[in-house]
Amino acid sequence: MPRKVGPLTGWFVVAAIALVAWSRLAQADAADQALTAEQRQTAETIYANQCATCHGSDGNGLVMEGTDRRAPALNGNPEVTVPYVDLTVRVGRMPPPESKPFDNRARHVLYDDEQRRALVLYLAERFDLAGAIPEPPEGDAAEGRQIYAANCAQCHGSTGAGGVAGAGAWTPPVVTQGPVAVAEAIREGPFEMPRFGPEQISDKEIGDVAAFLQEVAAEQGTLLGLVELNPVYASGFAFLMALVVLVSALWVAGRPTLFPDSDPPRDSDAGEHQGENR
Ligand code: HEC
C-alpha cells in the first residue's frame, strides 16, 4: 500500500508548489500595473485640483465656468484611451488655460514622468480606459523623412516647426516631442489631427518618423537650425542679414559721400583735441 501512495503524494506536492509559485508570479505581474498608495494619492490630488474643475469629479464633463460649453467626458468616452490621456498631459495640452480651454495653442507641461504615470494609471483604473502606452521601435531617419513629407508636413511644416495649417487651424511644433508622443499622436489623432491606422503607417514606420524628427531636432541645435525652427524668427533673421549686407555695401562704396558731415577734416579734429587738453 505505501508504495502506491508515495509517488502520488510526491506529484501532489510538486503540483502544489507549482501552483503557489504561479500565483506568486501572477501577483507580482499585477503589482507592476496596480497603483501604489503613494501614486494613488498623487493622482487623486492632481485630478481633483486640475482636471475635475472641467471634466467633473465623476469624469462626466461639466459646463465650464464663464462659457456655455461643456468639457468632454473622460468616463465612458470611447475616444479617451490610455495613450490619448497620456499624450494630452505629456505635451502639456491638458490642463488648458482656464480662460481659453478650447484654444490649442497653449502647451504647459505641468507634471514630471512619475506624476504623469500615476495620473494615467489612476484614470485607466477609474474610468476603465483601453489601450497602452506605445513603445515605438528604433527607426531609420531617411525613411522617416519620406513618410513625414507625405503624411505630416502639410500640417506641421517640413521641419516640424508647426504653424498655420490652412483654414486658420494652428498646429503645434513636433520636433522636440520624442518617439512616444509621436506614436501616440499618429495612432490616436488628438483633437483636429487625423488618426493613422497601421495600414497607413506601420509601427516600424512610426519609428522611422520619430527618428527623422529626432535628427531634425539635433540639427536644430545649430544656429541656422534654430532660425529654421520658426518662420517668424527666420524672416527676422533674413531681414537682419539683408540690412548687414546693405550697410556693408554702402560702407565699401564710400562712406564720406554718404555721411559727409560725420568725417570732419583732420585739421579741425586735431585742434579740438588740443582744446580739450587745455
Ligand atoms: C479648464 C478646463 C479643463 C481642465 C482643467 C482640464 N481639461 Fe481636459 N479638456 C478640456 C476641454 C475644453 C477639452 C476639449 C478641447 C477641444 O476639443 O479643443 C478637453 C479635452 C480633454 C481630453 C480629450 C477628450 C476628447 O474627447 O477628445 C482629455 C483626455 C483630457 N481633456 C484630459 C484632461 C486631464 C487628464 C486633465 C487634468 C490634468 C484635464 N483634461 C484638465 C478642458 C479642461
Ligand code: HEC
Ligand atoms: C490635418 C493636419 C494634421 C496632420 C496631417 C498631422 N497632424 Fe499632428 N497635429 C495636428 C493638430 C491640429 C495637432 C494638435 C491637436 C490639439 O492639441 O488640438 C496635432 C498634434 C500632433 C502631436 C502632438 C504635439 C502637441 O504638442 O500636441 C504630434 C506629436 C503630431 N501631431 C505628430 C504628427 C505626425 C508625426 C503626423 C504625420 C504622420 C501628423 N502629426 C499629421 C494636425 C495634423
